[in-house]
Amino acid sequence: MTQRGTLGIAVVGTGRMGADHVRRISEVTSGARVTAVVDIDAERAKRLADDIDGCTAYTDPAAAMAAADVDAVLIASPGPAHEAALLTAFSHDLPVLCEKPLTPDAASALRVLDAEQRLGHRRVQVGFMRRYDVEYVQLKALLDSGRLGRPLMLHNRHRNAQSPSFFTGDMVISDSVVHEMDVTRWLLDQEITAITVLRPRPSSNAPEGLQDPQFVIMETDGGALVDVEIFLNCGFGYQVKAEAVCERGTARMGEGHALVTETDGHWGGTVAPDFVVRFEDAYDREVQAWVDATRRGEVTGPSCWDGYAAAAVAEAGVRALAEGRRVEVELIDRPAFYR
Ligand code: ISE
Numbered sequence: 545m546t547q548r549g550t551l552g553i554a555v556v557g558t559g560r561m562g563a564d565h566v567r568r569i570s571e572v573t574s575g576a577r578v579t580a581v582v583d584i585d586a587e588r589a590k591r592l593a594d595d596i597d598g599c600t601a602y603t604d605p606a607a608a609m610a611a612a613d614v615d616a617v618l619i620a621s622p623g624p625a626h627e628a629a630l631l632t633a634f635s636h637d638l639p640v641l642c643e644k645p646l647t648p649d650a651a652s653a654l655r656v657l658d659a660e661q662r663l664g665h666r667r668v669q670v671g672f673m674r675r676y677d678v679e680y681v682q683l684k685a686l687l688d689s690g691r692l693g694r695p696l697m698l699h700n701r702h703r704n705a706q707s708p709s710f711f712t713g714d715m716v717i718s719d720s721v722v723h724e725m726d727v728t729r730w731l732l733d734q735e736i737t738a739i740t741v742l743r744p745r746p747s748s749n750a751p752e753g754l755q756d757p758q759f760v761i762m763e764t765d766g767g768a769l770v771d772v773e774i775f776l777n778c779g780f781g782y783q784v785k786a787e788a789v790c791e792r793g794t795a796r797m798g799e800g801h802a803l804v805t806e807t808d809g810h811w812g813g814t815v816a817p818d819f820v821v822r823f824e825d826a827y828d829r830e831v832q833a834w835v836d837a838t839r840r841g842e843v844t845g846p847s848c849w850d851g852y853a854a855a856a857v858a859e860a861g862v863r864a865l866a867e868g869r870r871v872e873v874e875l876i877d878r879p880a881f882y883r
Pocket of ligand 1: 704719720723776819
């Protein structure tokens, strides 16, 4: 711990998400400060560090994690780099908040699971931030109450204004729909057993060769059906909506009932431009919960098991997209360590 018991955090990856977490920890989160930023782009890391007292810029995650003023690690680098960063954090027995996906596929996620179990205690909270979104928390509380009866179906719509230039059809599943995979498991407390991906004619606004939108259907071990419209080039903004259809009623979230204006014969509201804006409050709550738990010597929130389970579903989804068929999800038995 640095001065006054404040958690010194190394942020690995200073792209859109990592830079926003640096801002969040520096300006919003209590009980923590950024003492290291890491990026292969040395200039970008230095520009961030120069604006923060006592913060050092690194290009090597291992060097940052060995620093005396680093007590915890927030991994916000691209998914394929997560396994190495996690294993390095484990070698220093550091607590980690790892942005989703834990890793892009089941095999690498299992290597992380095995390494964490060898430590003998949980070290990772996975960055499935929708579990901290107020509307999703209310939806889960309602479903858990039983007031609507058994959930039969979930209808999801997940829209981005524009996909990043590097995005592939597989990433639509493994980097975007992975949120609905986790939130389905969390809302229903069930595992996903099979996945099908349907391919509408791509939007003319999607980059050449990108299958966008896609329509995903998932089946759960509790007999529920979950569908996801994933549309990453909708053009008008960032929207995440969900509707639970239960035996005795329905519940919807994400309808955007924030500020509604009426003027000049028109009425309406606004649509967030991207996920950093739409889920700002959820990210704030997620990171504060991680810092508070870490300072208590605890690990809470989504575990490596949740990261592995989502990776296994995503891997099956990528196959379903490629092969045009329903693919069953293969999961190992859940270790007692994660029960
Ligand atoms: C991004 O990484 C996210 O996590 C967003 O929530 C998602 O909407 C976006 O499609 C992903 O690329």
